[in-house]
Amino acid sequence: MVHARVIPCLLMRNGGLVKTVKYKNARYVGDPINAVRIFNEKEVDELVFLDIGNPGVPAIPNFELLAEIASEAFMPFAYGGNIKSIEHVKRLYSLGVEKIVLNTAAADQPDLVSAAAALAGSSGVIVSIDVRRNWMGKYSVHVAGGTRDLKRDPVEYARAVEQLGAGEILLNAIDRDGTMEGYDLELIGRVCKAVSIPVVAAGGAAHLPDLRNAAGAGASGLAAGSMFVFHGKHRAVLITYPEYEELERLFK
Amino acid sequence: MTSLTENAGYPLAPSKSYQVCTRCIMDTVADQSISFDDDGLCRHCLRYDKLVSARHLRGDLGRDALQALVECIKAAGQGREYDCIIGVSGGVDSTYVAWLVKQHGLRPLAVHFDNGWNSELATKNIERVLCNIKIDLHTHVVDWDEFRDLQLAFLKASTPDGEIPTDHAIGALLWKEATSRGIKYIISGMNFATESISVPEWSYGHSDWRYIKDIHRRFGSVKLKTYPHFSLAYLCYANVVRGVRMVSILNYVDYNKERAKEILCNSLGWKDYGGKHHESIYTRFYQGYVLPRKFGIDKRYGHLSDLINASQISRSQALAEMKRPPYPEDLQQQDLAYVSKKLRLSPQQFEDIMRAPIKSFRSYRNLYEPVQLLRNTVNGLRKYHFYPR
Numbered sequence: 197m198v199h200a201r202v203i204p205c206l207l208m209r210n211g212g213l214v215k216t217v218k219y220k221n222a223r224y225v226g227d228p229i230n231a232v233r234i235f236n237e238k239e240v241d242e243l244v245f246l247d248i249g250n251p252g253v254p255a256i257p258n259f260e261l262l263a264e265i266a267s268e269a270f271m272p273f274a275y276g277g278n279i280k281s282i283e284h285v286k287r288l289y290s291l292g293v294e295k296i297v298l299n300t301a302a303a304d305q306p307d308l309v310s311a312a313a314a315l316a317g318s319s320g321v322i323v324s325i326d327v328r329r330n331w332m333g334k335y336s337v338h339v340a341g342g343t344r345d346l347k348r349d350p351v352e353y354a355r356a357v358e359q360l361g362a363g364e365i366l367l368n369a370i371d372r373d374g375t376m377e378g379y380d381l382e383l384i385g386r387v388c389k390a391v392s393i394p395v396v397a398a399g400g401a402a403h404l405p406d407l408r409n410a411a412g413a414g415a416s417g418l419a420a421g422s423m424f425v426f427h428g429k430h431r432a433v434l435i436t437y438p439e440y441e442e443l444e445r446l447f448k
Numbered sequence: 449m450t451s452l453t454e455n456a457g458y459p460l461a462p463s464k465s466y467q468v469c470t471r472c473i474m475d476t477v478a479d480q481s482i483s484f485d486d487d488g489l490c491r492h493c494l495r496y497d498k499l500v501s502a503r504h505l506r507g508d509l510g511r512d513a514l515q516a517l518v519e520c521i522k523a524a525g526q527g528r529e530y531d532c533i534i535g536v537s538g539g540v541d542s543t544y545v546a547w548l549v550k551q552h553g554l555r556p557l558a559v560h561f562d563n564g565w566n567s568e569l570a571t572k573n574i575e576r577v578l579c580n581i582k583i584d585l586h587t588h589v590v591d592w593d594e595f596r597d598l599q600l601a602f603l604k605a606s607t608p609d610g611e612i613p614t615d616h617a618i619g620a621l622l623w624k625e626a627t628s629r630g631i632k633y634i635i636s637g638m639n640f641a642t643e644s645i646s647v648p649e650w651s652y653g654h655s656d657w658r659y660i661k662d663i664h665r666r667f668g669s670v671k672l673k674t675y676p677h678f679s680l681a682y683l684c685y686a687n688v689v690r691g692v693r694m695v696s697i698l699n700y701v702d703y704n705k706e707r708a709k710e711i712l713c714n715s716l717g718w719k720d721y722g723g724k725h726h727e728s729i730y731t732r733f734y735q736g737y738v739l740p741r742k743f744g745i746d747k748r749y750g751h752l753s754d755l756i757n758a759s760q761i762s763r764s765q766a767l768a769e770m771k772r773p774p775y776p777e778d779l780q781q782q783d784l785a786y787v788s789k790k791l792r793l794s795p796q797q798f799e800d801i802m803r804a805p806i807k808s809f810r811s812y813r814n815l816y817e818p819v820q821l822l823r824n825t826v827n828g829l830r831k832y833h834f835y836p837r
Contacts, residue, residue, distance in 0.1 A: 212592060227564040227592035229790055237568035264789065427575060432587035433562055436575050 199447035200411040204235060204437065205244040205366075205398055205419040208277070211261050214248070215421050217374035219326075219342040222248065225425050225433045228261065229268055236270045238437040243269065244366070244396075244419060246297065246324075247277025248341055257284055259291060266292035274322055276366075285312045289320065297366060299324040300339040302357055303346055309360040318363030318393075325350055325357070327383055328370040335383060342370045350383065351390045358391045365395045366419065372400030374422050379410040388414025404438060404446050411447060469493055472645075472753030473766045478746065479647045492645045492750075496757045502831055503640040504699050514700035517836060518552045521695075524632040530557040532633040533626050535618055536578070536585070537561075538570030538727040541637030543577050543718055544708040545697055549635055550581045556635065559625050561618045561676075562589040563728070564596075564790075569719060570727035576717040588621050591674045598660075598675060599730070600791055601667035606807045608743040610734050612653040613675075616660055620676035623683065626692045639698035640837075641758040642705060645750040650739075652809045655683065655819050662813035680818055699837040704760055726775070733783040736774035742802050746774060 206228065207214050213231055214222035228245070235243060245265065249255050255278045262275060275288060276297025285308070288296050301308050302323045312321045326338045327350045337346045337353045346353070354365055367387055369380035379400045388395045396417030397410040407418040427434035438446070467482075468475035469490035476482055483491045505513050525531020534549060536542045536558045549556045558578055578585050598613045622634045653659045657677050664672060678686075686692045712718035726732040739745040752766035761769075773780070788798045809816070829835035 224589060224591060226562060226589045227790075230564050230566065233786075234566065234568045234571060238572075267789075427587075428578070428585050430584055430586045432560065432585035433589045434560070434575055434585065434587060435566075435571050 199443050200407070200415070201241045201396070201417040202407060202438065202443060203242050203244055203396060203417055203419040204240060204424040205246065205421045206231065206425075207421065208245055208247045208258075208261075209249060211258060213425075215374060215425055216248070219248075219370050219373055229264055231425075231435055232265055232268045234435045235437065236268070238435075239440065240271055240437055242271050242294075243273040244297065245273060245275045245277075247275075249278060251341065251343070256280070257288060259287060262288065262293060263291045274366075276322070276324055279308075282308065282311050282315070285315060289316055295320050295322050295364070297322045297324050298362075299326065300344075302360075302362070303337075303339045306356075306360050309357060309362055313361030313363065318361050321362050322364040322366050322396075323357040323360075323362040324366040324368060325353060325387070326368045326370050327380075335386075338370060351386050354387045354391050354395075358393050362393065364393055364417075365391065367395050367397055367415075369399035373398075375400055376402035376422050376426075378402065378406045379413070379415075379418075381409055381413040384410055384413040384415050404442065408446050469753075471763070472756045473763065473770060474645070474749055474753050477744075478749040479649075481647075481649065492753060493757060496644055499644070500640065500757075503644075503837060505837070506702055510700045510702070514552070514697070517695065517697075517700065518554065521554060521633045525555065528630060529555070530584075530629065530631055531555045532635050533557050533559055533622055533629075533631050534583075534635045535559055535561070535622055535637070536574055538566070538573035539637075539721075540705060540709055540712065541639065541642075541698065543573060543712050543716070544703070545635055545637045546577060546583055547581065547712065547716060548697055548701065550583065554635075556583055557625070557629070557631070558583045558585045559621060560585060560587045561614070561621050562587050563614050563617070563730070564590065564592045565728045565730040567721065567727055567729055567732075569721045573718050573721075573727070577712070580716050586625065588617075588676065590617060590676070594670050594672050594675050596791060597668045597670035598664055598672065600793075601664045603738075603791075603801050604667040604804075605663045605812065606801075606804045607652075607663075607809055607811070608649070608739060608745055608806075609651055609653045609659075609809060610738060611651065611731060612660060614728070614731070615654045616657070616678075617676045619654060620678040622694075623678055623686045623692065624676065627686050627690050632692055634692065634694045635697050636694055637698060638696045639703050640696070641698065641703050642751070642754045642760070644757070645754050647745075647750065649808070650745050650747065650750070652816070653814070655680065655822070656809075656815050659809055659812055659814040666812070680815065680822060683822070693836055695836040704758075705755070706760065722775075729783060730787065732775060733780070733787050737780050737784065738802070740774055743806060746770075748774065 209222055213225045213228050215225050216222045257278050272294035274295035274297050275293045279301055285296055326342055327335050328338050329335055335350050337348045337350050369383055372380050377400050379397050384397045394416040396419050397415035398419035401420035401423045410418050424437055466476055470488040471493050474490045474492050521531050532554055534545050534556045602610045626634050657679050709720055735747055755761045756763055756766055826835055
């Protein structure tokens, strides 16, 4: 890989793909299997699937669907959502999921991060850190789809999960999610300086220069949702991904 | 695979004596209700000759009529963001329409129906072309669980109309976007020159919601909540009360497929995907695998015969083309695996569907007579220039 990783981050609910704005107003964008097929042909580096579930409804990972995705995807992919036990983790790895993404579980049962890392190595474990700014402009880590405030500083939290054995951080700026206003570069800069593991930035990307800016702020992976599923001013659903040459030029 | 074919009604030994048209390639195998005149010309060619002058305007005549129509469209769209709606699929016809309306200074809104079977090339074509000629896009993504259920219902119904769920929804979407946005013109890529031949037994139901609903009632299990559909009453409302018109713009120009492809490739970055309607994986599979193998229907007979009548290929070219499989054998097998998986059918279940006795829309509730009446009315109005071509 010559350039920073550019990763479509796809949200799932009830087996369909959706896209949110600021973690709300999930809009249906299609069937995950066909999306994977299209991304295959676009030679995407890797994919992230996050099952955002239905608020308040307890659930487990949709193993059947993930097995289908695994059988269709040419590229490595990460999965997060409803992972609650080491049994879940084991089953996901055995299905062919390359990396698991822990969010709520990482906060509620930190041992699970260590246990998963012991199982598959740190490189197989991503901790997703969802960050919201409060009215005073102060960053705070949230879990449970942005509904529970941990009241912890993202820098301190990032160091903690690195200690636990996370091999990668998926850093989401909740306030930028789906807005296509550009990444939160300040947040990315702070967290990247604090840890030595790779940080994948997410939330706000709209155009290619946004990706470059986030890489400039220290992110080693650039995740985006809206940018790769919406097209134009009507936010028409259309799967796109930059050509290899475009990315090479961008990061030169 | 031959056993499938034999079972499913490819009449290997035709009951009546074999006859092929002297001009096109339609024959007694492709169309069992075909008839010929004394010179050996088939009913499709006779119909073509009879209608072509009324339906397809060529040269200066077309240019003048199109110019007048463009003025009407512009006038009707004054003060609005868009003056017409175009459907886009990523295929040749619709992409050429996009290019053509821009050439004439119209301000189209492109509408795309995403049924979960887009090929990568189709999405790439839509992206490239619309960016290059600056057309805004609206997409309707059908709920996959609903749509899967409906497509499966049609497979189980065993009629050759498995593409109707898509065709009907596209129609519904175009009419609804037009009426809800106050846009008076829908510009379609239908064209007499390259798609005039229709054999009733090949496909029915584009406008028949009653038929679709009945099949779904019998074979479906997921409630259709968001699937776009329309009734004949709605169609009349859109046309008569709201004054929305559907115009087949390609009937006003000398539409040549190969030339059109050249223009699209060279100036818009469009890529050819080979095969008519192959921008959708399901369409490719349905037309290239299910229809020929189960129903003995090969729509290429119609497409190629149209191109012969339009003088865009020779009869020998068409015959040579028919010697090839509908599309590459290895791709057929790939599609078979993918389609079965996506529809959640085991290989055995799919095989059972392929072997099930063939039925027609007449086995189900339908509105065949009213639909024909409506179609004939519009065609009648066209003849006297009360409705655009």
